[in-house]
Amino acid sequence: MQRILNDPDHIVDEMLKGFLKTHSDIVEKTDNPRVVKAKNIPEGKVGVVTGGGSGHKPAFVGYCGKNLCDAVAVGEICSSPTAAAFLDAFKAADGGKGVACLYGNYSGDNMNVKMAVKMAKKQGLTVKTVVANDDVASAPKDQREKRRGVAGEVLMWKAGGAKAALGGSLDEVIAAAQKAIDHTRSVGIGLTPCTLPAVGHPNFEIKDGTMEVGIGHHGEPGIEVCPLETAAEMAKRMVEIVVPDYPFESGDEVVVLVSGLGATPVMELYVLYDEIDKILAEKGIKTYKAYVGNYFTSLEMMGATLTVMKLDDELKELIDLPVNSMGLKQF
Amino acid sequence: MQRILNDPDHIVDEMLKGFLKTHSDIVEKTDNPRVVKAKNIPEGKVGVVTGGGSGHKPAFVGYCGKNLCDAVAVGEICSSPTAAAFLDAFKAADGGKGVACLYGNYSGDNMNVKMAVKMAKKQGLTVKTVVANDDVASAPKDQREKRRGVAGEVLMWKAGGAKAALGGSLDEVIAAAQKAIDHTRSVGIGLTPCTLPAVGHPNFEIKDGTMEVGIGHHGEPGIEVCPLETAAEMAKRMVEIVVPDYPFESGDEVVVLVSGLGATPVMELYVLYDEIDKILAEKGIKTYKAYVGNYFTSLEMMGATLTVMKLDDELKELIDLPVNSMGLKQF
Structure with missing residues (x-):
């Protein structure tokens, strides 16, 4: 460790x-x-x-x-x-x-x-x-x-x-x-596990070449383990989980928050956000404000979360x- | 990768x-x-x-x-x-x-x-x-x-x-x-290598259980590879490299910047900074302002750098x- x-x-x-x-x-x-x-x-x-x-x-x-x-x-x-x-x-x-x-x-x-x-x-x-x-x-x-x-x-x-x-x-x-x-709706994709200092080894596994969609911040199991995708494919997958659930619709103004899980280089979060924003724009959903960085992490886990919040006038002011x-x- | x-x-x-x-x-x-x-x-x-x-x-x-x-x-x-x-x-x-x-x-x-x-x-x-x-x-x-x-x-x-x-x-x-x-003087300690996306594997090695003192942000070799130490020991080692070089002396007021190298959990940087500040205080060196976080990283490298700057009135204002x-x- x-x-x-x-x-x-x-x-x-x-x-x-x-x-x-x-x-x-x-x-x-x-x-x-x-x-x-x-x-x-x-x-x-x-x-x-x-x-x-x-x-x-x-x-x-x-x-x-x-x-x-x-x-x-x-x-x-x-x-x-x-x-x-x-x-x-x-x-x-x-x-x-x-x-x-x-x-x-x-x-x-x-x-x-x-x-x-x-x-x-x-x-x-x-x-x-x-x-x-x-x-x-x-x-x-x-x-x-x-x-x-x-x-x-x-x-x-x-x-x-x-x-x-x-x-x-x-x-x-x-x-x-x-x-x-x-x-607000969120989803995470995990690329590596994390190690609690008092334990000394990961308490769950994500195999190289795979990713866990829907993983929780404590390694709670996600909804699907699949082969590692490109940033564009990950973005599409995340948007397709988050958008229909609320659902966010054409004409909506939203806040987008892309958080790293701890160890993913921040430059990769910007790559991911660019892809997310493009897909949202195609759907007519406008990003009013974006937060990209390490906002809510899990020690040294690799991966990212996408969070989207629909705005109204009150939420914009806040x-x-x-x-x-x-x-x-x-x- | x-x-x-x-x-x-x-x-x-x-x-x-x-x-x-x-x-x-x-x-x-x-x-x-x-x-x-x-x-x-x-x-x-x-x-x-x-x-x-x-x-x-x-x-x-x-x-x-x-x-x-x-x-x-x-x-x-x-x-x-x-x-x-x-x-x-x-x-x-x-x-x-x-x-x-x-x-x-x-x-x-x-x-x-x-x-x-x-x-x-x-x-x-x-x-x-x-x-x-x-x-x-x-x-x-x-x-x-x-x-x-x-x-x-x-x-x-x-x-x-x-x-x-x-x-x-x-x-x-x-x-x-x-x-x-x-x-200003700085020193880094590397705990893991990093992988350039276009290469796909680390282009240098840091063995588990060891750390590289003085490593550069591109994996440039440091001055010593030694067994992994506690945060307190790392802090002492970093201070003992940085302080005599300038040299910082009792009565000095300084800025301390502790930066992660990318993948080290930020909570560990606070642990390290606390140890650094204690040692500086023992030496009569007063931290006027501290920056702790990911300020200058190397992709997903693990480890940290310590930077100390001696202040005068002009630098304080700036x-x-x-x-x-x-x-x-x-x-």
């Missing part, structure tokens, strides 16, 4: 130390070592919280910052933060107007968020939630509630964070984040608002 | 198409398909140009933008842009006050920049150059002119770009960029100026 580590069991704590030092202009620590909060949270706004397992940088802690998430609960690698961490994140983000917890649909996160929301209620703190489920490949459309949250979460945080920054009420923030994720975080900076 | 490609021979052109679409708010194309320029370059400023081979994203084209490089010449993967591309980049960046070409010390780049400067002179355009040579491991200190330019180039562009944006004359921009690189580019966004 060719990696930069000390004790794998302490990697999350050590990472957070370096992260907090590097971004001391944007974030600060809290009394809970697994909760990071944004610096200088404006008073009187709805708090926005997320959280999740580590190893997905910039997700989750990289989206803590101005006009984005106010506090983030940090879990071990590929495992949910504790309920106590979510609760402390709620408290750190609370400015008296309630807290919106915007997170991804994984069993551990669901369980811990639910417990934390109950505990918060007992302490007089109102928390409402939105659960991201943008990963088309993880369940059929009539079982959307079973689908995982993947890179579409970035757009959910962007929309919810912006709504809160613009003075939205808790219900308005929740509605904006829910709308964002409801208008997407356009400047943000300052490690993972997303926008003027 | 588990990569996202169409025809490897066209990857740079295809990448540029996706890049220009994604960042149409920051950059635009020129008549030369291998020259990208910043949008809305302020009138009457000194032009700042760089260029280099592809595969090092965000370098080089990712540093084209506001208060940074005005135009960038783009080469094939790991090979210099042509003299014609450098010349066209000079013309694209020229606002009548001359052009500063800030590039890295590689034979192809040296040759093509020199030819382009001569051609520019014939056309009445004044171009002065700074050649980055921050890579300590690539030659002894008394042969600094032989050293390669690596991630320290980012700080050279930051300083030169800021000086030009603040209204500096050509000589002042050149002096600031020269000062920045003279005050480092602090906001920038907006794909590779570096700073409020």
Whole structure:
């Protein structure tokens, strides 16, 4: 395992130390070592919280910052933060107007968020939630509630964070984040597995010369293993999964987010995006804004995800608002 | 080769198409398909140009933008842009006050920049150059002119770009960029090789369980191959190479830039940076600002580079100026 580590069991704590030092202009620590909060949270706004397992940088802690998430609960690698961490994140983000917890649909996160929301209620703190489920490949459309949250979460945080920054009420923030994720579909293609530092070898396999369509960020099985394709063919396959599901239609304006899974060279993501944009344009779907880079990764996995969100006037305004975080900076 | 490609021979052109679409708010194309320029370059400023081979994203084209490089010449993967591309980049960046070409010390780049400067002179355009040579491991200190330019180039562009944006004359921009690189030292550690898409297999080897200290961004041999170390040991080794060479001393304020080489998970870079910062602090060297992430990569190579720059009041002002580019966004 060719990696930069000390004790794998302490990697999350050590990472957070370096992260907090590097971004001391944007974030600060809290009394809970697994909760990071944004610096200088404006008073009187709805708090926005997320959280999740580590190893997905910039997700989750990289989206803590101005006009984005106010506090983030940090879990071990590929495992949910504790309920106590979510609760402390709620408290750190609370400015008296309630807290919106915007997170991804994984069993551990669901369980811990639910417990934390109950505990918060007992302490007089109102928390409402939105659960991201943008990963088309993880369940059929009539079982959307079973689908995982993947890179579409970035757009959910962007929309919810912006709504809160613009003075939205808790219900308005929740509605904006829910709308964002409801208008969003994603799919991933994995080209290589990844290795958890504490394990030391990949816990799943992708054979050379093949690719796994619909793979999850923790190596959850996809819908098809097929021979490795060209960028143009991958783009077509991804678009053909994502577009009919929503469905996105001619005349739609969309945000396109192409994220690497960690180890794929960024230049290849631009090649892939160019192909995706061409296919969308052929369908009459216009890219209003594109994000291309490593936005939601899985350690050193190779591959990419495609996320498409349909815009309306409200979502456009929310997407356009400047943000300052490690993972997303926008003027 | 588990990569996202169409025809490897066209990857740079295809990448540029996706890049220009994604960042149409920051950059635009020129008549030369291998020259990208910043949008809305302020009138009457000194032009700042760089260029280099592809595969090092965000370098080089990712540093084209506001208060940074005005135009960038783009080469094939790991090979210099042509003299014609450098010349066209000079013309694209020229606002009548001359052009500063800030590039890295590689034979192809040296040759093509020199030819382009001569051609520019014939056309009445004044171009002065700074050649980055921050890579300590690539030659002894008394042969600094032989050293390669690596991630320290980012700080050279930051300083030169800021000086030009603040209204500096050509000589002042050149002096600031020269000062920045003279005050900067870097070293890299490679953990895995990388594969050029057109070749299909690594053209050098790093055995599992070993690491190559002082490796170059194109797999140039380092100064030592040794058993893989912990992050703390790697940090110590990197600091002990970089610090005595300049030398950085107790009381110095520095910028620290830790860049991944492409495929190393970003969380591990934070672990490494935390160790580096601790050792620098023990030496009385204070980190004024840190950059940690993928700033100068080598396709899907694993490993990291450490870059340290000593600050004075002028360099602090230049480092602090906001920038907006794909590779570096700073409020």
